[in-house]
Amino acid sequence: xxxxxxxxxxxxxxxxxxxxxxxxxxxxxxxxxxxxxxxxxxxxxxxxxxxxxxxxxxxxxxxxxxxxxxxxxxxxxxxxxxxxxxxxxxxxxxxxxxxxxxxxxxxxxxxxxxxxxxxxxxxxxxxxxxxxxxxxxxxxxxxxxxxxxxxxxxxxxxxxxxxxxxxxxxxxxxxxxxxxxxxxxxxxxxxxxxxxxxxxxx
Amino acid sequence: xxxxxxxxxxxxxxxxxxxxxxxxxxxxxxxxxxxxxxxxxxxxxxxxxxxxxxxxxxxxxxxxxxxxxxxxxxxxxxxxxxxxxxxxxxxxxxxxxxxxxxxxxxxxxxxxxxxxxxxxxxxxxxxxxxxxxxxxxxxxxxxxxxxxxxxxxxxxxxxxxxxxxxxxxxxxxxxxxxxxxxx
Numbered sequence: 001x002x003x004x005x006x007x008x009x010x011x012x013x014x015x016x017x018x019x020x021x022x023x024x025x026x027x028x029x030x031x032x033x034x035x036x037x038x039x040x041x042x043x044x045x046x047x048x049x050x051x052x053x054x055x056x057x058x059x060x061x062x063x064x065x066x067x068x069x070x071x072x073x074x075x076x077x078x079x080x081x082x083x084x085x086x087x088x089x090x091x092x093x094x095x096x097x098x099x100x101x102x103x104x105x106x107x108x109x110x111x112x113x114x115x116x117x118x119x120x121x122x123x124x125x126x127x128x129x130x131x132x133x134x135x136x137x138x139x140x141x142x143x144x145x146x147x148x149x150x151x152x153x154x155x156x157x158x159x160x161x162x163x164x165x166x167x168x169x170x171x172x173x174x175x176x177x178x179x180x181x182x183x184x185x186x187x188x189x190x191x192x193x194x195x196x197x198x199x200x201x202x
Numbered sequence: 203x204x205x206x207x208x209x210x211x212x213x214x215x216x217x218x219x220x221x222x223x224x225x226x227x228x229x230x231x232x233x234x235x236x237x238x239x240x241x242x243x244x245x246x247x248x249x250x251x252x253x254x255x256x257x258x259x260x261x262x263x264x265x266x267x268x269x270x271x272x273x274x275x276x277x278x279x280x281x282x283x284x285x286x287x288x289x290x291x292x293x294x295x296x297x298x299x300x301x302x303x304x305x306x307x308x309x310x311x312x313x314x315x316x317x318x319x320x321x322x323x324x325x326x327x328x329x330x331x332x333x334x335x336x337x338x339x340x341x342x343x344x345x346x347x348x349x350x351x352x353x354x355x356x357x358x359x360x361x362x363x364x365x366x367x368x369x370x371x372x373x374x375x376x377x378x379x380x381x382x383x384x385x
Contacts, residue, residue: 128261130385143292144278145385148344149263162281163268165292 034059035066050109050185053086054078054158054167056151057113072125074113075152077106077133078167080174086110087170088184090135097126108184136178138170240317241309242324244302246361246370250378252276252301254354257384259336260304262291264344272307272332275300308332324363333358354381 038055045051057074060067073094077087086109094102094114100123106112119125127148132141143165149155152168160166171177256276260266266279275282276296281289282303289297309316311332319330327333333355334340336348348355360374370378 144257144261144266147261147264155262160290160293162283162289163262163291165262165290 028064031059031062031064045185048185049107049111049113053084053109053111054153056153057111058150058154061113062150070116071113071150072116072119073129073146073150073152074111075156075168076110077112077135078110078169080171080177081169082174083169083177085177085180086184087133087135088180090133090138090170093132093134094125095130097128098123100125108186133168133170135170138176140168140170237313238317239309239313240320241305241366242316242320242362243364243366243368244305245367246364247305247308248301250357250370250375250382251361252296252304254357254378254381254384255304256296257382258347258354259344272311274304274307276304319362320366323365324359327359327362330362352381353377354384357381 034056038052038059041047041051054076058071061069061071061074063070075092077090077092079085079087087106088108088110090106090110090112092104092106092112094104096102096119100119102114102118104112104114104118114125116124128145130142130145132139134140155164156167157164158167256274256278260274260276260279262279264270265272265274266276267273268280273280277292277294279291281291281294282297282300283289284299287294287297287299289300312330315330319325319327328337328339331340333348335342336344336346337350337355338346354377357374357378360370360377364370364374369375
């Protein structure tokens with residue numbers, strides 16, 4: 001084998017290596033790391049609206065994926081201070097920077113999500129947002145605005161600390177939490193109370 | 203041919219070694235050196251500016267987080283970490299130390315430029331990165347978040363023009379009061 005053949009092979013290998021490295025530039029290692037940090041799925045809960053309660057939804061549900069659907073805002077509302085139970089049928093009220101008011105209902109895991117399609121194409125959701133959550137007599141409003149974060153859980157983490165106000169919890173004590181009934185995920189399609197999300201923003 | 207390849211590789215390796223060793227020739231930083239700053243008035247900042255910036259820019263997903271070069275501390279978002287104070291986001295009122303840290307953070311963005319601006323009585327305030335970013339004159343991750351006809355902008359520029367130990371004009375005070383009403 002001549003030196004020229006060696007050189008040809010080296011050049012081919014270098015070209016392949018360069019092509020591969022350029023291809024890998026399309027990946028975002030920060031996003032990749034954030035997705036991996038979420039850990040595996042709970043085998044008891046299939047992928048869908050009831051999964052990954054309390055996790056930052058828009059890590060995966062963003063244009064970068066890997067989820068197929070995109071959320072512009074999503075999160076979980078919990079019941080009491082020590083309860084891991086999501087608040088079912090709670091209303092999440094949003095007022096965006098244009099003054100558009102929208103209301104979303106949590107499912108039986110306390111999860112809610114806002115898709116871009118929920119807002120008209122001519123006037124998409126505009127941050128910052130004012131957000132409050134309510135269920136029955138329980139009412140919680142954010143003290144600050146949401147500047148641009150789509151996942152509630154990126155700021156609302158457990159435990160409460162200098163950099164987080166804790167998870168969103170509707171009740172101050174466990175005794176206030178209403179008794180739960182029914183299966184979650186529900187056997188049939190979830191039933192929403194149309195009166196639960198009245199346009200009564202405060 | 204083989205010999206030329208070997209010689210070429212050696213020359214490349216030598217060049218890489220020389221280039222790589224150049225940064226090590228830099229001088230050792232002087233730990234005693236500091237930059238004195240001609241700062242704007244703290245009392246006006248504390249009474250009129252801090253709350254507005256905290257509400258407008260200091261949410262946990264913007265400048266109220268450890269990842270930001272310009273950090274804003276306060277009740278509604280990021281707290282100045284102290285084991286003794288035990289400050290929790292959304293619980294205790296904004297402390298004096300947090301307001302001081304917020305003031306220092308603004309001054310420290312461009313200390314020399316801030317000094318020049320204050321020495322020139324706040325003329326042409328948009329030279330500050332602190333204003334160029336939210337006005338979107340310079341790329342801002344959070345997009346435009348201030349406008350020149352905004353009460354908050356008028357309040358900030360009035361503060362930068364105010365003499366040290368002085369007070370805001372009645373018009374500027376009105377702008378600041380309006381800016382502070384931000385939800």
